[in-house]
Amino acid sequence: MKDKYNFSEIEKRWQDKWAASDVYKAEVDDCKEKYYLLEMFPYPSGKLHMGHVRNYSIGDVLARYLKMNGKNVLHPMGWDAFGLPAENAAIKNGIHPDSWTTDNMAEMKAQLNTLGLSYDWDREVATCKPDYYKWTQWIFTQFFKHGLAYKKKNPVNWCPSCETVLANEQVVDGACERCGTPVGKKDLSQWYLKITDYADRLLTDMDELDGWPTKVKTMQKNWIGKSTGAEVDFDIDGYDEKLRIFTTRPDTLFGVTYMVLAPEHPFVESLVAGTEYAAQVKEFKDKLQYLSDIDRNSNTLEKEGVFIGRYAINPLNGASVPIYIANYVLMDYGTGAIMAVPAHDQRDFDFAKKYDIDIIPVVDPANADIDLENLTEAFVATGTMIHSGEFNGLDSAVAKEKISEYVKEKGFGEKTDNFRLRDWLISRQRYWGTPIPMIYCEKCGWVAEKDENLPVLLPTDVEFTGKGESPLTTSKTFRETTCPNCGGKAEREIDTMDTFLDSSWYFLRYTDARNDEEAFSKDKAKYWMNVDQYIGGVEHAILHLLYARFFNKFLYDIGYAPTSEPFKNLLTQGMVLKDGTKMSKSVGNVVSPEEIINKYGADTARLFILFAAPPEKELDWSDDGVAGSFKFLSRVWRFIFDMWQYIDGIKSDATVKSDADKKLAFALNQTIKKVSGDIEKRFNFNTAISSIMELVNALYKYKDAIGTDQFNPALLRDAIEKLVLLLAPFAPHLCEELYAELGGEGFVYNAQWPEYDENAIKNDSVEIVLQINGKVKEKITVDADLSRDDLLAYVESIDATKALIDGKEIVKKIAVPGRLVNFVIKG
């Protein structure tokens, strides 16, 4: 054994050995319990950052721990490889997105390997390769064939800078998620997936997801945003069609004093055509168009609208109320039209005050200090119904039900749920994505490409200008084709898919990544699914996880995926910060993993990032802290080197022979128990590591026994061997080396996790606390197996207690064996 911990030599050597073997290869084995451990795959930007290191270190510790505990572990890795940066690089530097991406993947894979991660690279997937996107396309055609993919012309979010359509999810505060440019609107014919058909199940099935953080479930629930209410039809005076509105407050129907349509509502044009109101309606709509979504969606924006010269008839009481268009009603929620009840909705109240519209209260707040005839703000809580005909006197919550039923009986409308979730717009006017495998035929309409013709390959004769329509239009060969249905002349869809589709099923592909007959075999998926533990950043809490659940449910429904939910347990890791803020180039506080690995080695980097904070919390990077982790690993190495003269060539034996032995065995077994629990049950790697540090401290203490009859080399060797196993998931290179030095067979990766000896952590005596009135006064050592009564009797009898009680009256006696005795005294 060498005297110095030469991490760079050790790490290189073991990485080569792992690569030359098939240790990390996973195979279906019905005799073994499987464990599918998955970390979110990265976008191949080219450089690994600390967030990756944290994510993958967490996963790797779990993978190695579970493997050592006999599980058949599937631990794959791949690349979320389509996306805008590759295309931007192509526009800027003239490098083809494919070669840019392929180079980056190679570079990042090399970096991942320097971290010593236990991936089964035989299952590597890259979403941009035809052998993968063939099946993304196939899944899309399945959506189409099941009526869940449709094309719709709609005003869509349009980023004038990226010149692309954005999903609602990609619009942040009215600005483009990528470049921050305010988003405008544009009419385009786009493909949508009907995720709203799954809204209810995506919501209710979350109750099964016990292993998900509440935070993530709440975020998804809010995103899906279910509201229960009713849709009600209002007649419009002198107009053929009925106006349908959605309301969550059917109980306030008698309080309606006006109606509002979204300016984009399809009725608006024809309602005002040829009237004196047409001009001001047009003026109002034009004014709104120039507002960005930032202003449009801000609730600080004053409510504005115009009367359109028409009246609606309240189906319940026949009242005639004016119709407005206004900036606070949105076309893409509900029906794009509302009934306005100013007395009981703050927005309506503000609008009514401004335009001097009637305010009719219909819910009386019982016992409240509110003057209903002179409201200063809307009353939104429940109360007793008034001014509501036959419903007067009912509790408003009851009236809500009754009026809903009444509306339904009379044929005025129906009870409905409304979701905030919209259908998923998946068309992108981009090159570097999965081509949408659809063909337009004059005769047959939109037809899916035949399965045997998949994949629809991305053409290579494409120009990257960064402007205008989809780059695929510049290909001379791509667009023209024949109709799969009638064989006539037809055109291919020239848009590509949102990259979120690629990542919505990759976890299924990993179960059978090299299959060129199917997306994955049902048998293999059945063995491996679902993912036992999924680990990734909380920034994917809504979109990726919702889309992946949607895909998985769809594939489950059509008989391919074996489970209705893909991810059984979810761990969302916190961000890596430096000096209290997110690492970013603009702040100049980026610490590169490469730099740390070069300076201290991968084992130190892994150990520090796991030790500094529990995984779900934010982690503040500390250069001193890293040095400390390196010091610890060196300390381990040095200890074993120093002890080598005693333990070399002897056989380990856990038999305890002396008091010093007893202390060491206690520390060792305690640590085994704690580390196992911390990894498996709590994912608290920080405390697992701290207890290993305590074990090392105990080993250093044991050195005092050297040269005395207390010293027992066989036990020392036993402790050292187990220490190496305990540390192996965290610092795999170092521990492979030490394991080999200690004569271990094969890889420590395949070694058996140590078990603890319950007897060794049992103590004959235990220190308890003596409290007087709940305050700690003395520490007393007593027999560990004393019963509650015996403990009390013993403690009461000793002199220290008598002195503390000092003849005063004991009001109450509390004893908790193994912990404390508390006397409550008076006077």
Add this chain to the structure above:
RNA sequence: GCCAGAGUGGCGGAAUAGGCAGACGCACUGGACUUAAAAUCCAGCGGUUCGUGAGAACUGUACCGGUUCGAUCCCGGUCUCUGGUACCA
């Protein structure tokens, strides 16, 4: 505004089920080793007060209150911070 989550030494954090607050590490201080430094090993390290001293007393987990023999932990209220979300009818 609404919905989550958090607030503990100089710092990162620990206390797993209501039972010794501050494990472990960093930083710092002292000692040993060294010609010296680094490295290493050993020890100390919340605050206040008292004591020459070993030590002792009090106090302390954002703030105010409650439940309890006992509260970092449970309950009510307040403040601050972080994340999500927002004319969603």
